Amino acid sequence: MMITPQQLEALMEEVEQEDPIDFADLPFDEHDLRALIANHLCEMADAMENFSEEDKQLTLLAVAAKLVLENLVLNVQLLRRHGLPLSESTAALLSRLRKGD
Numbered sequence: 808m809m810i811t812p813q814q815l816e817a818l819m820e821e822v823e824q825e826d827p828i829d830f831a832d833l834p835f836d837e838h839d840l841r842a843l844i845a846n847h848l849c850e851m852a853d854a855m856e857n858f859s860e861e862d863k864q865l866t867l868l869a870v871a872a873k874l875v876l877e878n879l880v881l882n883v884q885l886l887r888r889h890g891l892p893l894s895e896s897t898a899a900l901l902s903r904l905r906k907g908d
Contacts, residue, residue, distance in 0.1 A: 810852075815845040 810818075819841050830837050851870070855863050879897065886893055893901065 810849065812842065812845040812849045815849060816841045819845065 855866060882897065
C-alpha cells in the first residue's frame with residue numbers, strides 16, 4: 808500500500824478540519840475509531856493489490872458511494888427522530904430525488 812494507516816489517519820483529521828464529525832457520546836475514543844477505520848481501509852486496499860487500476864478506482868468509488876448513501880440515510884433518520892430540519896444541502900438532494908432529476 809502506498810499510504811500507511813497512520814498517514815491515512817492524519818489525512819482523515821485534516822479533512823475533518825473542514826467537515827467535523829460529531830462523535831456525540833459514543834463510548835469510543837475518536838483516535839481509536841480513526842485508527843480502526845484507517846487500518847481497515849489500508850487492508851482493503853492491500854487486498855486489491857492484483858486489481859487493475861480501473862478496477863481499483865471503480866471499487867473505491869463504489870465503497871465511497873455506499874458510505875455517502877449510508878451517511879445520508881443515517882443523518883435523515885437522526886434528524887427526523889429529533890424533529891430537526893434537514894440541512895440545505897440534504898434538502899436540495901432530496902428535492903432533486905422527488906423531482907426525478
